[in-house]
Amino acid sequence: MITKYWKQVAIVGSLISSLSIVLCAAQSARRGGEAAESATEQKIISYVRERFGVPDNTKLTIGPFKNSEFGDFYEATIYIDSGQQKSNQQVYITKDQHYMVIGNIYTLGADPRREVEQSISLEDQPSVGPPNAPVTIVEYADLECPTCAKMHAFLESDVIPKYGNKIRVVFKEFPLVTIHDWALTAAIADQCAYQLNPATYLPYRTTIFQNQSLINAANVRTLLLDFGERSGINRLRLASCIDSKASMPRVEASAREGQNLGVSSTPTLFINGKPVVGLPEPSQFYKLIDDAMRGAK
Secondary structure (H helix, E strand, O other): OOOHHHHOOOOOOOOOOOOOOOOOOOOOOOOOHHHHHHHHHHHHHHHHHHHOOOOOOOEEEEOOOEEOOOOOEEEEEEEEEOOOOEEEEEEEEEOOOOEEEOOOEEEOOOOHHHHHHHHOOOOOOOEEOOOOOOEEEEEEEOOOOHHHHHHHHHHHHHHHHHHHHHEEEEEEEOOOOOOOOOHHHHHHHHHHHHHHOHHHHHHHHHHHHHOHHHOOOOOHHHHHHHHHHHOOOOHHHHHHHHHHOOOHHHHHHHHHHHHHOOOOOOOEEEEOOEEEEOOOOHHHHHHHHHHHHHHHO
């Protein structure tokens, strides 16, 4: 269970994350005493917990800094204990103690939520709600994922009506191609709908989610075209877009963006930059939105 937090910080070369630590040389100063090291350890733990949504009931500790084979970096180990499972993750810290590397380079003095928000493209993306809404929810989802279908229904039937123009929901494609055999085709079709007529995107996405149980690798194209007609999309234009994979660059950009943010499972959402993985209880989800709204004032 806890391994997902480290999958979330990996740089990947495919649509599914796999850990790949990247190191770079940096000009740095010498570490200044045990007090400075202790302060940096606490900063790392606080940053990791906030940046990757590690629950409060999961214990994080970090071992001592040691010289690494990379001259400008110390190495250390972060230990994760959920009470049911234990794991650990190696990290590297620049000797000026300003940066760490866990598959990516993060500025420990920065606001992790702001970094997430700045990493997400909101321009020309399918969405519901005004661009100036105080809370932006960005969802990375797989159209073949049953939990994503439940999250979509929750967003559409409960969250959006409850908050109205106070929130904006932005939809991103994140097909898990190694475990789902028609998710990529559906993601391409979904983005085709947006390209052909943005107004059809949400009804089309909803119809796909509602009919997941009917779809398989053999009939996916036919059903996607049927659902498109039902949603008001021209069948021939949709077929041409799907067959030519004209929307593939949009799908790839969405998936790549999610990977860079540490997304490794679906659904993963960011509420004003705060990560939410899976389908929480409604009251918990509402609290996250309410907290974000207060923080935006």
